[in-house]
Amino acid sequence: MSKILIRGAKVLGGEPQDVLIDGEVIEAVGTGLSAEGAEVVEAAGKVLLPGLVDLHTHLREPGREDSETVLTGTRAAASGGYTAVFAMANTFPVADTAGVVEQVYRLGQEHGYCDVQPIGAVTVGLEGRKLAELGAMHESAAGVTVFSDDGKCVDDAVIMRRALEYVKAFGGVVAQHAQEPRLTEGAQMNEGIVSAELGLGGWPAVAEESIIARDVLLAEHVGSRVHICHLSTAGSVEIVRWAKSRGIAVTAEVTPHHLLLTDELVRTYNPVYKVNPPLRTERDVHALREALADGTIDIVATDHAPHPHEDKDCEWAAAAMGMVGLETALSVVQETMVDTGLLDWAGVADRMSVKPAQIGQATGHGRPVSAGEPANLTLVDTEYRGQVDPAGFASRSRNTPYQGRELPGRVTHTWLRGKATLVDGKLT
Amino acid sequence: MQRHLISAADLTRDDAVLILDTAEEMARVADRPIKKLPTLRGRTIVNLFFEDSTRTRISFEAAEKRLSADVINFTAKGSSVSKGESLKDTAQTLEAMGVDAVVIRHGASGAPYRLANSGWIDAAVINAGDGTHQHPTQALLDAFTMRRRLIGRDAGLGQDLSGKRITIVGDVLHSRVARSNVDLLHTLGAEVTLVAPPTLVPVGVGTWPCEVSYDLDSVLPKSDAVMMLRVQRERMNAAFFPTEREYSRRYGLDGERMAKMPGHAIVMHPGPMVRGMEITAEVADSDRCTVVEQVANGVSIRMAVLYLLLGGNEPAVTNARTNEEK
Known part of the structure; x- marks a missing residue:
């Protein structure tokens, strides 16, 4: 070369x-x-920044190649400045075995646009009942170190505790999608002033915060580290800040869209704003920005969630949750964090490359821009x-x-x- | 007036008063031997009902027929919708058949808004109830009923509901009727109080232009109209309240409670009533209860809305004829 x-x-x-x-x-x-x-x-x-690392990407392959493939997703990643992405496990079949994670990993290597590091499911079929073979996924060619049932919460406290403990054997980390399921039955948007007017089922902040509170205490109890996916509320920030002050090994991510958009947009009933966790309020947005600036929130992760057109060109309740984000993430972070004076570019490199690479143990990524x-x-x-x-x-x-x-x-x-x-x- | 009727919150005071006044004119048609106007002859209206609803659909159908419109009834059951067709495709299919207005009832909040604002179709859209969001013609017919009873049929013309104290009781959380009524009654100058167990009031209600009380007995003596909302028995399975009997004791309207209301005050209900739950038979059958009148008034209101949105031939309502060149 x-x-x-x-x-x-x-x-x-x-x-x-x-x-x-x-x-x-x-x-x-x-x-x-x-x-x-x-x-x-x-x-x-x-x-010039170190290549960006996304700890939270949905590449959809295998199973939903109509919305994204490893090829199109990694091209989007390269377009957005990423050199490594962590592919979430909620594919069809679910990435809960060594076979599936190896397939995704190899596709990433073959295409060569971006390193693809598969995330393994915590539980079989993301069903929250039985641990998947976490060790086998770690030992596989894909070398999985991050485990998540993202899209679903590991809501059973015992299963979560066991997972947190079990992955310590090989230095893994569990990334929790914090959503108390009973509190979010039929949830369509943030619960608050706007949901009350629009008559859409509420997704209350407490459904996220109660799980985060539980999980940081579990992590402390068993001496494990835990990662919080797409933290979205001011209350969650306070809990993570408290946990870190206690020395609990917790890391957290925020998405670009939660740094910029609020639930006021839902007034259009346009499902392009439908996402999980939902867009929150102005107050939450400001708390998230401050937390990212002061390091309470460690990283930005896209939660890039591709969906076919027909799944958004419909009434709100029928629409899929999620937004694509790989190709706009850096721009949104510049808009919300750099141009507002909250973060300099070294800070952006830290939050979008160095730290996510550390949390996910992505070797060779998030390194200093220096010789060798x-x-x-x-x-x-x-x-x-x-x-x-x-x-x-x-x-x-x-x-x-x-x-x-x-x-x-x-x-x-x-x-x-x-x-x-x-x-x-x-x-x- | 806008091109569509999606939410009661979209109506100005003057829009609303115009609709109520027009409805009074329409009501006179019902007193004629031949209950029909030629106003919408040659216009086609589809009643697009994705949710079971007998009374609202029949009310719209009666209104449309009295205005001489051609009426198509579409119900989701047994249609292509049950085979997975999207709202967009259904609407476009119907519009391709030459429809001037779509009256839509849908279980998803916001479905009529999407239909009106997504560029899927050009027809005027009238919301006949969407999820737990809005039911604007219900609010209009309720306001019409209140104005007639509390001010008077002729004395009410041109008037709003300034200073009237309206109490709405029941499952506010799941009620599009409550939302529409709060919006419209506030626009018309009335003072609204919502009464419900705290579990059935939405988080975020604090910004609504109304008061909230958990104590029905304290509100009744200060009410000119008390509107009872239907409470589904299944709600107790989700722990919204302990038992049907407890709900009834704390929030139901019986004869004893009705006696606490001022002598002129009326009892309203959007129907269907659950007798023995939110309202006793004694109250439902009393002459203070307007439930049957509300049904009759519903036809007049829907005639007025269709007339104003689709632009009749009469010059009286030129400001509403925005849909003509479509």
Whole structure:
């Protein structure tokens, strides 16, 4: 593989520097590096970040290839600046055996747009009753370390306790979709002022918060670490903050859409805003932003959830929950965190690459931009502003809540171990 | 007036008063030997009912026929919907047959709003009840009934319900009737109090333009009209209240409680009543109970709404003829 010189990029938003890639690794970082024998990428004014890592992606394959495949999903990921994604287990069949996780892992390797690290189901069929063979998934070629029944909550306290304990044997982590099922029967949106007016079934904040409270206490009791998926309420932030202050090994993620959108949008009854956990209130949005800034929330994860058109082109109650997010995540984070002064670009690198790679143990990702490190890199034109046009998405699905919305920032280049997957905004 | 009628909250005071006044004119048609106007001759209206409803559908059908519209009745049961057809395809199929207005009843809150705002069809959309969201023609017929009884048939013309104290009792949480009535009665200047066990009031009710009380007896003496909502027995299985009898004792309206109401005050019910649950037979059959009148008034209100939305030939309501060039 030939050499690539990224010239004049603001590494993590700092002073302009040149970054020389040789093969799969970064050979040198400095000023005035020689371009000899290297393809030059002019990056003046742009920000260079370590390749983004998404701990929460739905790639839908196997089973729902009409909404996404590993190929289209990883192309979307590369488009959005990601070099690694963690694929959730709620496929058909469920990723609850070594066979399924190995299939997903291999598809990711074959396509080569983005590393795909499968997440294993905690329980057989995501049914919450019987532990899946977590050890076998860990020992498989896919090397699973993150386990989640995402889409469903591991609501049985004993099953959750056992899972938290069991994965300690091989350093795994359980990622909890915190949703008390009885409190959310028939839930359609955040329970509050808007749901009362619209007559849509409420998804109360307490249904999330009570599970998080229980799980951090369980994690403390058995000495395990626990990861909270898509934390969405101000109350959840307070619980995680308290748990961390007690020294409990808890990490948490927030989605881009929960950093930007509120349940006021549901007044349109447009199911493009239907998502689980639901869009919350302005107060929650501000609490989430502050928590991401101060580190209470560790990472941004997309919960990229592709759905076919017909599953959103219908009445609210009949619609599927979820939004695509890989191709807009960085722009939303720039809008909500960077342009508001809450986070600098080094902070973005930490929340969208370094920490998610650490939580998921994604070797070679989330590394410093320095000599000798794997060349997993993302180049961002942070001055760009433009309207989101879903027609240009690489994802197979178009269920974005941002259609027509003006957002800042655009990923122009992505390199996966030195190989360009995105050049000038175009997939290779 | 807007092109569609989706929510009672969309109506201005003047819109609402115009509908009530027009309904009074329509009511006179019912007194004629031939109960029919030629106003909507040549117009086609489909009654698109995805939820079982006898009285609302029949009421709309009667209103449409009295205005000489061509009427198509569509019920989901046994139709392509039961074979998995989407709302969008069903609506487009019907519109392709040349429909001017769609009267829709749907179990999903917001389905009429989607139908009117998603670009699926061009026809006017009238909400005949959606999920636990809205039932605007019910609120209009209730307001019409109140105005007639509390102000007077002729004296009420041009009037709203300023200062009238209306109490709505029962399962507010699951009630589109309650939501529509709170919106419309507030617009018309009435003071609304909701009475229910706390389990049957939605979280978020604090922003509604009304009072909330858990004590029926304290509210009754200050009420000009008391509207009892149906309470489904199954609710007690989800722990909304302990037993039917306890609900009845605390929130049901019997003769003793009715005696606490001012002499002029009326008892209303959108139907169907569950006698012995929220209302006793003694109250339901008393001359203070307007339940049968409400049914008759429903036809007049629906005639008025259809007339105003679809634009009749009479010049009296030119401001409503926005749907003509469609």
